Amino acid sequence: MAIPVAQMWAVSSYVLKKRMAGVKKYPLVLMLEPLFRCNLACAGCGKVQYPPHILKKQLTVEECLGAMDEIMCPIVCVPGGEPLLHKDMPKIIEGLVARKRFVYLCTNALELKNRIDEFKPSVHFAFAVHLDGQREHHDYSVCREGSYDIAVEGIKEARKRGFRVITNSTLFDGADPNSARAFFDEMMGMGVEGMTISPGYSYEKAPDQDHFMGRAKTRKLFRGMLSNRKSSWKFNMSPLFLEFLMGDRHYECSPWSMPCFSIFGWQKPCYLMQEGYANSYQELLDSTTWENYGAASGNPKCANCMVSCGYEGTAVMDGFSSWKGFFAMARGTFSLYKDKAALKLLETPAKPAHRPAPLVKIKEPERALEEVGV
C-alpha cells in the first residue's frame, strides 16, 4: 500500500470523530501555499502570475504553523510556487511534523539536491515531486528541457537518504495513456512510495487556455490509463477517487475539505478558484455560499472540474463513513480493474486539441459513451 498505515489510521479516526460529532463540513487536507514564486513558468499553471512585489512576499514560519493550529487536520500539502525557494521551509516542515501531521512538500525538485541536507526523513514527511509524465511529456508540460532529469536525480537522492517520495502528475488534453502507464512503471522502478495523478483544472489565469479537458475526456483518459493496471503500481490517493476519475463513481465536490491558506488569507471557495479571502477557516465556512460551487451547481467554472482538491475529500469521507465505503476502498486498493473495453481505448491515438471550442455539457454521459468510436 502506498499510504502509510499510520496516516490511514489518523485520517479514518479523524473522519469518524467528525461524523460522530455531527460535523458536516470540515478540513481534511490543508493546502498551505507559503509563496507564489516559482523557478518554472508552465503554460498551464494559474498560480504564479503575480507582480514581482507579490512574488517576493511569503508566509512566515509562525503564519504557516498558525494556519495548521487553527484547523488541525491530519494532512498538509505544501505547494506554491516552489516551496524549496522559501528559506525557512525546513523549519515549517519541522513544525508541522512536530504536530504529528502528515506533510507532503510539493516540489518540482529543481532545488531538491541543493537543499536536501536541511530536511530529516520521517514517516510524517514526504517529498511530492511534480512530474507530468515521461521525460519528453514532462519537459514539454513544464516548458523547460532537462527538468525531468533533474527531478529524477532529486528523487533518487531522496530515496537514497531514506526519505519518503511520491510523485504528483497533472494531465492535460492530449495526454497519452500508454505513455502515462510507462511512466508509472518508471516511477515504481525508481522506488517511489506512491503516485498521485489529477486532471488539470482550467485556471482562469493560466496563460494557456486551450488544453484543459472536459469531464468525458477526463474519464476516457483515466479509464484507459488506470484499468488493467499492474500490481506494482501504487497510488497515494483514495481508490474511490480514482474510480471517480475512471467514471465508475459519481461524487459531488467538497471544496471545504482541502482549504488553501496563502499570503492573502483563506481562499474562497477552494484551492483552484479565487473569489475572495477569509481571515479564518470558520469565516471561510460561514461566508461562502457553498451551493454555488461544484459540478452539480451549474456554475460554469466548476463544469469541467474533477480535481482532487474538490472531489478526493468526498471520496475519503465516503470511504471512512460506512462499512460499504470501507469495503469498496479495500477492494479498490487491491483490484487491478480488468476491463476489455478500456484496453481498446489504449489503441486509440491521443488527439490533442489545438483550438478552443464552446463547451456543451452532455447530460450525465454514461460510461459507454466514452467507448463510442473505439
Place this chain on the structure above:
Amino acid sequence: MSAEVLKYTMDQVEALEIAPGTEAENLEGWIPELADEAELRLALEKAFSYRGDVTLTLKNGERIEAFVFDRRTGRTLADSWLHYFAPNAPEKRKLSYAEIARLEFSGKDRAAGKHWEDWVKKYNEKKAAGEKNIGLVPDALE
C-alpha cells in the same frame, strides 16, 4: 447503449468536451470612466481579478499603487472595501470604495500571453538551431 450514447460519435465528444478556457480581457492601460456608482463597482471588480498592479487616485489627491487581492462589497460605497498589498509595504491594507476618484490598470498583466503553441513554436525553432536546455523562464523579480 442509451439514446445519449447513440446521439454522439467519439469525434463529437472530442469536439464538444474541450473545455473553453477563459477569454482574457485586455485591461492593461485601461482607465475606466467611473461615471457612476455602478461603473465604479464594475471596474473595481475587474481590478480584483486583474493579475497586475493598479493605480488608485483618492478623492483627497493621494495616489496608491496596489495589487488588489480581495473586495468586500456592502450596500453603500462607504461600506464596500478593497483589500490590497502596496509594493513597498509588508502588511495588507484596505480602502473604502467611497474614497476612490480614479482607477488605472497601470501595471503589466502577468496572466497575459505565453500560450502553449508559442512555447512549442519557440522550442522547435531553438531545437532546429541546435540549442540545448531550452525553456521558458519566470519573469524577473525586478
